[in-house]
Amino acid sequence: MESKVSTRLIWDGKGLNQGIIDSQYIHKEVERVFPNPLFQTGELFHNTTGNNMRGIANINNHLFKGDNLQVIDYLLQQGYAEKVDLIYIDPPYLSDSKYRSRVTIGDKKDNQVLNRDVFDDDGIKDIDSYLDNIYPRLSLMKKLLTAQGSIFVHLDWHVSHYVKLLLDEIFAPDNFINEIIWCYTGGSGTKRHFHRKHDCILWYARSEDYIFNPQYRPYSQGTLERGLTRVKGDKYRLRKQGAILQDWWVDINKILSPTARENLKFPTQKPAALLKRLIEAASNPDSLVADFYSGSGTIAQVCEELGRNWIICDNSEIALETSLSRLVKNKSRPFTVETIELPAEDEIIKLTLKEPVINAIDKNSCLLSIGINNYIPADVNLQMVKEESPFVPFISFWEIDLNYNGITFNSDLQVCRENNQYDYSLPVDMVVNIPCGEKRSVAVKVYDVFGKTAVDVFTITT
Ligand SMILES: C[S@@+](CC[C@H](N)C(=O)[O-])C[C@H]1O[C@@H](n2cnc3c(N)ncnc32)[C@H](O)[C@@H]1O
Known part of the structure; x- marks a missing residue:
C-alpha cells in the first residue's frame, strides 16, 4: 500500500495553469522508415533488407515530433496506459544555458561551423514556470507505466531537489528507489566553489513489483587480492560478475571529445553506456521503453x-533530424515518424456543433435541433472547470443563421442570457421550426465573454 504524503511542494499558481491539453492537436504518421542506409552509390543493390521489411504488419518503434504533453495524451488515447516498463527522461534543467548544436561544413581546409539552432529552456524562465511545465507531464507519464514499471528522471543541482518532491507526491515516497549520482570529469574555470561534476538520476517505481536486474562492477584491487569482500564470511566470497553497483557511478564519462565516434554534436547528448546500464537494470528484453525528451535519440539507439x-519524442526539429539519421545509419528496426501538432492559430476550430436532428411535423414544416458541442475560448484553462460543459460560462450569447449564404452571417435568432451572470444557465441547445423539402446551410456564431467570435x-436536407 502506498503511504500518504501530506508534505507537498507549492508554488504560486500550482494547479491553475497545468495540464492544459489542447485536444485539437493533429496527429500525422509522416513516414514509415525501413532503414536501408546507403553510404556510397555503389551499395544500392547490395542491401535490400530494408525493402523486404515493408510487408511486416506491425511497427513497434515510434519517433514522435511534438510537445510531449500532447504526445503522451495521444498515446494514452491509443491504449498505451500501463504498457511502458521504463521511462527515462532528461528534461531541461533550468540551467539558463543556451545550447548550440554545431556541425562542421566543408573539408578541413575550408570548414565552417554552423550553429544549427539554439536550445534554451523553452520559454521557461523561473522555477514556477518550470514546475508548472513538468508537473503535469510527470503525472501523465505515470499513467503509461506498467505495475513493474519505473521512471528515471535525469537532472542536476538546479532543480533535482524540487522535482524530487513532485515525484514523491506523484509516485509516493515509498516508491522512491534510488538517487543515482553520475560523476564525470571535464574542464571548469571557476575558483569560487568546488567544481560541479555530477548529475542526479531519480528513480521511482510504479509499485513494489518493479523490474530490477542487478548491475555489477569489477572488484577493487584490494578485494581481489584478499579474495573476500571486506565483510568476512563465506557469503562474501567473490562472485564471477563482480560487486553489485552502488548508487554512485564514476566509470562512465561525458562525451567530451569532439572526435568521439559517439559524438553527434548534439549539445546535451548522453553517453550510450549510461543509458544502457539503466535500461538493463530496469527493463526486460520484451519491455517497451520511452523517452519524452529524447534529444539525439540515445534511448532509441540503446534499445536497438x-x-x-x-x-x-522531442519537440525540436534538430532532435528529430539527429535521431532519425542516427537510427537509419545504425540500421535500426523499422520505425514510424509521427507528428503531433496544433493547427496554426487561424485554423483552430474553436466551435463545434452537435449533429443536427430533423423531425418532420407535417409535410410543410420540420423541427431542427441545433446544439453547441464545444467552444474553446482563448487563454482559458477549461480543465479547471469540473462541470460537464465547461465552456458554457464563457459564452456571452450565440446566434443562428438559418439560411447561410456562405458570405454574410444573417442572424435570424439569438440565444441570450436572461441575466448577466456568466453561469451555466445559458441554453446551448435549440429547436427551430423550418420549412421542409429543401437543402440549406445553417450557421451558428458564438460571442464569448471576451468579445471573440x-x-x-x-x-441539411429537410
Ligand atoms: C537534455 S536534452 C535530451 C538529450 C538526450 N538525453 C540525448 O541523449 O540526446 C532535452 C530535450 O528535451 C526537448 N524538450 C524540451 N521540452 C520538451 C517538450 N515539452 N516536449 C518534447 N521535447 C522537449 C529539447 O528539445 C531537448 O532536445
Missing part, C-alpha cells in the same frame, strides 16, 4: 542494441 521496443456551419 538491447532489443527493447521504444517510443521517443467563432462560427460553424452545417448543411
Whole structure:
C-alpha cells in the first residue's frame, strides 16, 4: 500500500495553469522508415533488407515530433496506459544555458561551423514556470507505466531537489528507489566553489513489483587480492560478475571529445553506456521503453542494441533530424515518424456543433435541433472547470443563421442570457421550426465573454 504524503511542494499558481491539453492537436504518421542506409552509390543493390521489411504488419518503434504533453495524451488515447516498463527522461534543467548544436561544413581546409539552432529552456524562465511545465507531464507519464514499471528522471543541482518532491507526491515516497549520482570529469574555470561534476538520476517505481536486474562492477584491487569482500564470511566470497553497483557511478564519462565516434554534436547528448546500464537494470528484453525528451535519440539507439521496443519524442526539429539519421545509419528496426501538432492559430476550430436532428411535423414544416458541442475560448484553462460543459460560462450569447449564404452571417435568432451572470444557465441547445423539402446551410456564431467570435456551419436536407 502506498503511504500518504501530506508534505507537498507549492508554488504560486500550482494547479491553475497545468495540464492544459489542447485536444485539437493533429496527429500525422509522416513516414514509415525501413532503414536501408546507403553510404556510397555503389551499395544500392547490395542491401535490400530494408525493402523486404515493408510487408511486416506491425511497427513497434515510434519517433514522435511534438510537445510531449500532447504526445503522451495521444498515446494514452491509443491504449498505451500501463504498457511502458521504463521511462527515462532528461528534461531541461533550468540551467539558463543556451545550447548550440554545431556541425562542421566543408573539408578541413575550408570548414565552417554552423550553429544549427539554439536550445534554451523553452520559454521557461523561473522555477514556477518550470514546475508548472513538468508537473503535469510527470503525472501523465505515470499513467503509461506498467505495475513493474519505473521512471528515471535525469537532472542536476538546479532543480533535482524540487522535482524530487513532485515525484514523491506523484509516485509516493515509498516508491522512491534510488538517487543515482553520475560523476564525470571535464574542464571548469571557476575558483569560487568546488567544481560541479555530477548529475542526479531519480528513480521511482510504479509499485513494489518493479523490474530490477542487478548491475555489477569489477572488484577493487584490494578485494581481489584478499579474495573476500571486506565483510568476512563465506557469503562474501567473490562472485564471477563482480560487486553489485552502488548508487554512485564514476566509470562512465561525458562525451567530451569532439572526435568521439559517439559524438553527434548534439549539445546535451548522453553517453550510450549510461543509458544502457539503466535500461538493463530496469527493463526486460520484451519491455517497451520511452523517452519524452529524447534529444539525439540515445534511448532509441540503446534499445536497438538491447532489443527493447521504444517510443521517443522531442519537440525540436534538430532532435528529430539527429535521431532519425542516427537510427537509419545504425540500421535500426523499422520505425514510424509521427507528428503531433496544433493547427496554426487561424485554423483552430474553436466551435463545434452537435449533429443536427430533423423531425418532420407535417409535410410543410420540420423541427431542427441545433446544439453547441464545444467552444474553446482563448487563454482559458477549461480543465479547471469540473462541470460537464465547461465552456458554457464563457459564452456571452450565440446566434443562428438559418439560411447561410456562405458570405454574410444573417442572424435570424439569438440565444441570450436572461441575466448577466456568466453561469451555466445559458441554453446551448435549440429547436427551430423550418420549412421542409429543401437543402440549406445553417450557421451558428458564438460571442464569448471576451468579445471573440467563432462560427460553424452545417448543411441539411429537410
Ligand atoms: C537534455 S536534452 C535530451 C538529450 C538526450 N538525453 C540525448 O541523449 O540526446 C532535452 C530535450 O528535451 C526537448 N524538450 C524540451 N521540452 C520538451 C517538450 N515539452 N516536449 C518534447 N521535447 C522537449 C529539447 O528539445 C531537448 O532536445
